[in-house]
Amino acid sequence: MRDEALTEPARTVLRTAGRRTTSQRALILDVLRHGPAHLDADEVYRRAKERDPRLSLSTVYRTLSLLKELGQVEEEHLAEEHHHYEAKGSGEHYHLICLGCGQVVEFTSALASQIKAEQETSSGYIVTGVHVDLTGYCSACRAAKGELGPRA
Amino acid sequence: MRDEALTEPARTVLRTAGRRTTSQRALILDVLRHGPAHLDADEVYRRAKERDPRLSLSTVYRTLSLLKELGQVEEEHLAEEHHHYEAKGSGEHYHLICLGCGQVVEFTSALASQIKAEQETSSGYIVTGVHVDLTGYCSACRAAKGELGPRA
């Protein structure tokens, strides 16, 4: 479905927040919105730099941080050493991460929001974010080394 | 699953794996098992160093990595910049993380393993780890700044 409503132009987002609209910011947001999900800072940098070779990595970090602050981007702490970023608006989803090849598959589950409700009721917390990461092995990686049987 | 290893002496754990038993390793494992959960490497270092002042931070990292490899310790990627570590054997549990004060509360939920089952069935993955992190604000932090009404 087209999601114009969700995907406001960068201009609007920044303006509303009283920030300046710069080509770098529009570019980075565009990379996040149209590229694959779960890009890390360096991937964002490389993709954006193809379109604006003068772009610096610091600007990428500063912009990611700003967009996170503005609620346009979510920073994810997956099972890796660096962070991944993803444009918001694609709806709630969770991650299935292959420890063999690093592939990240998204999934949704009604159970996740049940956990949220359950814990808000019992803990007194207000829950603003739900993160579910399942780690394991995809069928390809299983096939590649699983034929030998489960390791002790 | 196998939980016979709940609190084996460090000696047994290391021996079985063909590694040497050193005082540093036993100490670090003890700190993890008897201290609060979710320590980061530096906290482990500080606590262990109180008991053995000659201990080095590198040894802490090397030992954490080894214990992870041996399945004695789990490395967690919470909503912070560094990793947290936790001795295994305390049973499956998940995290409620306060974005205000950093407090981490553990909880359990039968729904989590339902998500695992659901996804194993539909994705073809073998899931070896389930991580559920809820982020939000604890009641104390809500009280401290929530009096002004809910922020957008």
Add this chain to the structure above:
DNA sequence: TTTACTGCAAAGTGTTTGCAGCGAT
């Protein structure tokens, strides 16, 4: 005795920051 392990310091990642010039408003 052998050689895996340790402490130290130096190097490596990923990320942040100070500063002078640039450019959106």
Add this chain to the structure above:
DNA sequence: ATCGCTGCAAACACTTTGCAGTAAA
């Protein structure tokens, strides 16, 4: 014309690694 934003390089926090000495087996 302002002053927020950028690029650059240097600084940073966390983690890993090379090496020579130490200690478990």
